[in-house]
Amino acid sequence: xxxxxxxxxxxxxxALWRFVTRSVKPLPGHDPPPDPAPRAxxxxxxxxxxxxxxxxxxxxxxxxxxxPPPLVPLERRQLRDLRRxxxxxxxxxxxxxxxxxxxxxxxxxxxxxxxxxxARVVLVVTGKGGTLKDEAINEDVFIRADPFSERGVLRRxxxxxxxxxxxxxxxxxxxxxxxxxxxxxALYVRLRRLAGGRGx
Numbered sequence: 001x002x003x004x005x006x007x008x009x010x011x012x013x014x015a016l017w018r019f020v021t022r023s024v025k026p027l028p029g030h031d032p033p034p035d036p037a038p039r040a041x042x043x044x045x046x047x048x049x050x051x052x053x054x055x056x057x058x059x060x061x062x063x064x065x066x067x068p069p070p071l072v073p074l075e076r077r078q079l080r081d082l083r084r085x086x087x088x089x090x091x092x093x094x095x096x097x098x099x100x101x102x103x104x105x106x107x108x109x110x111x112x113x114x115x116x117x118x119a120r121v122v123l124v125v126t127g128k129g130g131t132l133k134d135e136a137i138n139e140d141v142f143i144r145a146d147p148f149s150e151r152g153v154l155r156r157x158x159x160x161x162x163x164x165x166x167x168x169x170x171x172x173x174x175x176x177x178x179x180x181x182x183x184x185x186a187l188y189v190r191l192r193r194l195a196g197g198r199g200x
Contacts, residue, residue: 090119
């Protein structure tokens with residue numbers, strides 16, 4: 001049924017109109033229109049649920065080894081006690097006369113052995129080196145000093161060897177020795193404690 005202005009009744013309005021017309025007795029020859037056939041329920045398309053997002057595969061992250069602890073020079077009080085003899089040096093090594101490769105190997109072995117024996121502070125003597133001079137054989141003959149001589153090289157290389165990452169578990173720090181123990185030609189080296197054992 002249409003209302004004025006041609007607007008169609010909604011399904012709710014049509015149902016209400018039929019309910020009202022049933023309660024009114026129709027005029028002879030004017031039977032009320034039959035109820036429309038029920039409509040089949042509209043098929044509601046099932047909404048496709050989005051597929052669950054897959055978590056990305058965990059990326060293999062290579063674990064980096066922890067950074068080695070920094071070296072710390074000996075404390076001023078510790079240096080003073082060593083100079084005065086209040087604190088004793090636990091072990092010492094003299095690298096004089098050794099070539100670089102030999103000195104490096106001997107130094108590493110010495111430090112690890114001293115650590116395993118519970119040493120706290122050791123003395124490493126490198127020698128001061130110095131300026132190379134020609135050596136006089138007599139008044140007229142001189143032997144030229146070898147410009148490639150390793151004199152003084154150990155003094156420069158030893159701190160570098162102590163700073164190497166593989167020595168960090170052994171060496172805690174180092175400082176120039178006092179004059180009584182060699183001055184510029186020697187180093188006090190403080191050793192770390194061994195895990196669960198002895199050491200300094």
